[in-house]
Amino acid sequence: MNMEINLQRRKALKTGGGVGLLALFGALGLLQSGVAFAEWNKTAFSAKTMDDALNALGVIVPENGAASIQLTVPEIAENGSVVPVTVASTLADVEQITIFVDKNPSVLAASFVLPKGTEAYITTRVKMGQTANVIALVKAGGKFYRTSKEVKVTAGGCGG
């Protein structure tokens, strides 16, 4: 694991210019280009079920977020390879937004940490293998809230 991180750092440095000064910053964790990444949550991203994913994220029972989370997804996706998802929230102190697709082989799609000053408003695009629920999990003030919406994925074109 450590080796892997080091390798990633080295590569990151190369793109940053690869000069000695940068390497020094890198060693001090002060990478100028900002590519000192946190560790990827492999357990959560490998989870096959919602329960496993929530466990990996340390979520016990999330509150109902139907009223406090605005999840915008298309009702029908003309193509499952690109499904736009927007998650916004009216809750105060939103620290984290997480998006899941409950029928995908790995249910966790993306997770966002929002530092203070960043608004609770995120748009991204996910793949969906079939008609499924898109689930948004919002962490605010130390609590988790959850809401979901179904997206129908249709058979497209002439199919040939």
Added chain:
Amino acid sequence: MNNSTVKKLIPLLVLATSCAATAAESEISDSDRIAQYREMISDGNPADFDEMRGEELWKSVAGPKQATLEKCDLGKGAGVVKGVYTELPRYFKDTGKVQDLESRLVTCMTTLQGIPEEVITAKPFATDKKASDISSLATYVVGQSKGIKMAVSTKHPQSKEAYEIGKRIFNYRAGPYDFACSTCHATSNVRIRMQDLPNLNVKKDAQTAYASWPAYRVSQGLTRSFQWRLNDCFRQQRFPEPKFASEATVALTMFLAVSANGGEYAGPGLKR
């Protein structure tokens, strides 16, 4: 089955015994939902990357002659890219032929850069493993016509003839399925599965359809050129393969481009 599915099924079941006109009305809502989906993905078109790649290729030396394409004449003089796509296909004196953008790019790559035609046309379409130079170049060129109205001329007799032949190819029924382009694209307000089909005999549809190609195809993750669009139509018509940038495809392009005249060019587009 959740609530929304049930709600959607009920009107269909109720309509089942009534006439087709009512059924058509209930389908509008699904079409609207598709329109909503398209609107939601309209921002952030990955075709931009192909445009960037094409621009770089245009300005880079290549081929045995180690030349760029910056002296390529696409119809408005050597090196002019702005607005050229809205007047293509057109008749070119130097080749004595009517050419569309892609066949003209072949001419420039052979004459200016010395790349043999067979090399360029062997694999003219991008795949998920390999980008296509000619396709990226086309994406770059069309991007320079955004917002300009289509104005393809048939004044030259050869242009007029290409248009007439293109119209006939549009209606040419053949193959095991008896399909022509017109089988799917000469009726208004119909669709294949969920995909609305433009009626290319109607000005407004023809303008919208033509103006959105080349396009990034979400389902393939690739930016597709107009020649590819025609190629894939013929595939689905169960035809044999049209040769790349051949007289047949250029003539058909001429017919479709003229049908789109007056419409504002809006590509490269973004499609399902």
Added chain:
Amino acid sequence: MNAKLIMGLAVSAALASISLSAQAGNTAEGLDAKTAEIVKRDFRDKGIAKATRVNQDELQAMCSKYVDKLPAKLKTRLEAGESDAIKWPADGKYMGDWKAGEKLAQSGRGMTWSDKAEDPAGGNCYNCHQLSAKEIAFGTIGPSLLNFGKIRGNTEANQRYTYSRIYNAKAMNACANMPRFGHMGILSEAQIKDLVALLLDPESPVNK
């Protein structure tokens, strides 16, 4: 809503252009000939789609020439020819398995250059028709066939009629959009029977 009107206009425009070209005499025919020549030269074999596929039979050629609006006499003659060529099932039975029929109806594959010769062709039905109420992704090029059997009745005469429509839609309408699934060898007799069952069997989702 305006589909009929627009179609009518398009058709009359097409007719007008035909009569104009006809007056021009050689020009229109010259262009027809040149088009055929170019098409034969500019299409090539790819996979199972051989270049010879662009060669038209009489029906294809006439429907192309008249842009699907045939003179009455020609239309009648062509339809009679297509009708005579229908090969009826030897066992006199028209109904197969609707479940297999639904699978066939869903598949849009078959006979393109990206299909393999050994891959079975699909019926392509949902591309153009509504069938089962459960499938919302249906096309509208052809009429809705939802409740087809319920409305028409599962009689032998109707089974025979349905079989013929799938086998060769051109026997009733020479320039119909629908492929001649039996006539052109796209679907086998057994497959067509499965589709007849999908349309007529009271247990089929089309009639539920």
Added chain:
Amino acid sequence: MGNPMKIRAAVKDGVTEVKILMQHEMETGLRKEADGTLVPAWFITEVKAQYQGRTVLETQFGQSVSKNPYLLFRFKGGVAGEKITVSWLDNKGDTRSDEVSIAG
């Protein structure tokens, strides 16, 4: 080194909206070639956006994110003409950084 991103950022009423389009295959590791061989997983795992040295968004992606990923987010503050830096890292250790000036 990865291919360039396309980043747009504009400030309005004190809120900066950032739109990012990345070039990446985002292979799930589950897709098969025509010949049946599995295409190995290859996807962006992390994306970080920074403004004046502070992190304004920290993202982790899984295999379900679409090819050529798109991201839109908003943060308070941000001054026209100042730069936003976006960096990503993928599961093969490849990375890319690009920056853009905030439009007014």
